[in-house]
Amino acid sequence: MIVLFTDFGLRGPYTGQMKAVLHQMAPGTPIIDLFADAPVGNPKASAYLLAVYATWFPAKTVFLCVIDPGVGGARPAIILEADSRWYVGPGNGLFELVQRRARETRSWDIEWKPAHLSASFHGRDLFAPVAAMLARGEQPPGRPCEDGADRRPDWPDDLCEIVYVDHFGNAMTGVRAAELPPNKACRSRPRAGAREDLQRSAGRRSLLV
Amino acid sequence: MIVLFTDFGLRGPYTGQMKAVLHQMAPGTPIIDLFADAPVGNPKASAYLLAVYATWFPAKTVFLCVIDPGVGGARPAIILEADSRWYVGPGNGLFELVQRRARETRSWDIEWKPAHLSASFHGRDLFAPVAAMLARGEQPPGRPCEDGADRRPDWPDDLCEIVYVDHFGNAMTGVRAAELPPNKACRSRPRAGAREDLQRSAGRRSLLV
Amino acid sequence: MIVLFTDFGLRGPYTGQMKAVLHQMAPGTPIIDLFADAPVGNPKASAYLLAVYATWFPAKTVFLCVIDPGVGGARPAIILEADSRWYVGPGNGLFELVQRRARETRSWDIEWKPAHLSASFHGRDLFAPVAAMLARGEQPPGRPCEDGADRRPDWPDDLCEIVYVDHFGNAMTGVRAAELPPNKACRSRPRAGAREDLQRSAGRRSLLV
Numbered sequence: 314m315i316v317l318f319t320d321f322g323l324r325g326p327y328t329g330q331m332k333a334v335l336h337q338m339a340p341g342t343p344i345i346d347l348f349a350d351a352p353v354g355n356p357k358a359s360a361y362l363l364a365v366y367a368t369w370f371p372a373k374t375v376f377l378c379v380i381d382p383g384v385g386g387a388r389p390a391i392i393l394e395a396d397s398r399w400y401v402g403p404g405n406g407l408f409e410l411v412q413r414r415a416r417e418t419r420s421w422d423i424e425w426k427p428a429h430l431s432a433s434f435h436g437r438d439l440f441a442p443v444a445a446m447l448a449r450g451e452q453p454p455g456r457p458c459e460d461g462a463d464r465r466p467d468w469p470d471d472l473c474e475i476v477y478v479d480h481f482g483n484a485m486t487g488v489r490a491a492e493l494p495p496n497k498a499c500r501s502r503p504r505a506g507a508r509e510d511l512q513r514s515a516g517r518r519s520l521l522v
Numbered sequence: 523m524i525v526l527f528t529d530f531g532l533r534g535p536y537t538g539q540m541k542a543v544l545h546q547m548a549p550g551t552p553i554i555d556l557f558a559d560a561p562v563g564n565p566k567a568s569a570y571l572l573a574v575y576a577t578w579f580p581a582k583t584v585f586l587c588v589i590d591p592g593v594g595g596a597r598p599a600i601i602l603e604a605d606s607r608w609y610v611g612p613g614n615g616l617f618e619l620v621q622r623r624a625r626e627t628r629s630w631d632i633e634w635k636p637a638h639l640s641a642s643f644h645g646r647d648l649f650a651p652v653a654a655m656l657a658r659g660e661q662p663p664g665r666p667c668e669d670g671a672d673r674r675p676d677w678p679d680d681l682c683e684i685v686y687v688d689h690f691g692n693a694m695t696g697v698r699a700a701e702l703p704p705n706k707a708c709r710s711r712p713r714a715g716a717r718e719d720l721q722r723s724a725g726r727r728s729l730l731v
Numbered sequence: 732m733i734v735l736f737t738d739f740g741l742r743g744p745y746t747g748q749m750k751a752v753l754h755q756m757a758p759g760t761p762i763i764d765l766f767a768d769a770p771v772g773n774p775k776a777s778a779y780l781l782a783v784y785a786t787w788f789p790a791k792t793v794f795l796c797v798i799d800p801g802v803g804g805a806r807p808a809i810i811l812e813a814d815s816r817w818y819v820g821p822g823n824g825l826f827e828l829v830q831r832r833a834r835e836t837r838s839w840d841i842e843w844k845p846a847h848l849s850a851s852f853h854g855r856d857l858f859a860p861v862a863a864m865l866a867r868g869e870q871p872p873g874r875p876c877e878d879g880a881d882r883r884p885d886w887p888d889d890l891c892e893i894v895y896v897d898h899f900g901n902a903m904t905g906v907r908a909a910e911l912p913p914n915k916a917c918r919s920r921p922r923a924g925a926r927e928d929l930q931r932s933a934g935r936r937s938l939l940v
């Protein structure tokens with residue numbers, strides 16, 4: 314299964330072009346749209362959102378993640394294996410919290426290059442092909458990360474910011490509820506129908522309204 | 523074929539998580555997004571919308587329907603078989619019009635329970651797994667409904683309300699055109715390109731502009 | 732692969748109904764949402780947008796294209812084969828630029844008729860079934876176009892209009908950059924993260940900010 318986590322938005326051609334690459338290179342692999350509306354151009358807020366949702370998915374899931382304001386610049390291109398799940402995307406901190414919270418991790422700098430690499434759409438030209446390779450069970454096409462250019466040790470373990478507001482009006486923070494006193498977990502009850510415990514599936518409850 | 527009919531909205535992770543369950547439990551089954559923007563938290567308006575669109579689909583289609591403001595409360599969880607199509611979702615009236623207009627129906631209270639049932643996301647944890655079972659051809663995992671807790675006999679056969687406004691500006695009501703005098707079917711002609719007879723495919727014309 | 736290019740919008744049932752037809756008639760064929768938000772009711776602007784994006788896709792791709800303000804009227808229904816890709820949709824000029832820029836083209840007036848053809852949703856009832864036939868490798872169900880009713884020789888080779896504004900705020904015009912002096916290709920640099928060279932993949936650069 315390949316899971317998409319991007320800030321491409323719901324409209325327009327970008328997600329479709331990535332899926333066309335995936336269907337051609339990994340035929341028959343299910344593709345799941347998780348977030349197309351992750352915090353735009355904000356790898357930090359996105360990192361906390363991704364870390365909570367990713368652990369719900371089964372082993373061998375490949376996360377194709379593109380929140381990449383520095384595309385075309387010096388940021389590395391990364392593969393992360395964390396607790397048997399794969400993550401492919403820019404090494405701009407987007408995987409920092411996944412990596413920090415995982416029990417076992419390995420990471421690689423992507424060395425594979427496509428025949429044509431656009432300056433601004435690595436999601437389609439670089440990350441999608443690599444995600445397809447991993448979904449096919451191939452070895453990561455890179456060399457082990459050594460310089461830590463993708464890490465962000467200065468980011469906090471929990472982020473006291475709203476990182477996402479869902480369709481029902483629930484605001485999600487980057488704070489895991491386990492870090493809060495129980496009686497402060499929610500200032501007010503989510504309204505009926507609100508998915509107030511979604512993030513409980515990750516073993517931690519980080520949603521505040 | 524599994525058809526999604528929800529009020530989850532287009533954004534965010536909820537539809538993706540449900541699809542991940544479906545892909546794992548019923549691999550290879552096509553999943554169709556019919557409505558992700560059914561009337562939010564409004565099973566009554568949604569019931570009239572669903573009843574018109576569902577009959578266009580072939581036999582054995584499984585409708586996974588989640589408009590569920592009472593999730594986590596006392597409302598039952600239901601499987602309905604109506605004219606050879608399956609419906610899975612909350613027993614809050616959402617299937618009232620499908621059931622009332624069908625020639626043959628059977629319904630079950632869902633007895634199957636997942637290992638983990640969140641308080642607020644039965645779509646992912648309960649209804650999606652049951653929809654997958656039905657799509658695989660398994661028997662409904664429940665016992666025949668007897669108490670009528672899912673029925674709404676007080677709801678009218680036709681609802682004189684706008685239940686949906688589409689992308690082209692066409693407003694759909696819960697009134698079947700067959701119930702109206704012919705010269706009052708439309709107060710004004712839909713503009714060019716409007717899909718004014720979509721609901722004719724259900725044998726009734728219920729769209730008014 | 733079947734690629735959807737429509738003005739149906741992201742919401743509502745229309746794209747889902749078309750996909751249901753495709754899944755039934757061409758099982759296992761990947762379906763890609765390229766644009767659901769092409770210029771509404773504007774085949775002319777859409778024609779320039781389609782011409783740039785289509786050439787990125789591989790041979791044998793079938794484009795199911797519905798920008799069809801004249802649905803139910805006299806406009807023909809068309810199949811176009813252009814440089815080994817297939818296009819199905821209304822003959823209202825939507826394929827004019829694809830056809831004009833291609834090296835090799837053949838076109839057909841669709842003669843096949845469904846058992847039920849709605850007055851306003853040829854996308855579902857006529858174009859989707861024909862797209863499925865082509866995706867299955869069948870012969871085009873029509874006769875060669877002869878009268879030119881689908882052509883628009885008066886439309887310019889490049890259209891000096893904004894035809895699309897993407898999620899990141901980039902505005903795309905119908906002008907290929909090869910037609911512009913190099914120093915006027917962009918009045919300002921797209922902001923970081925903007926996909927400023929997407930259309931380069933078509934060999935021409937037509938995006939201006």
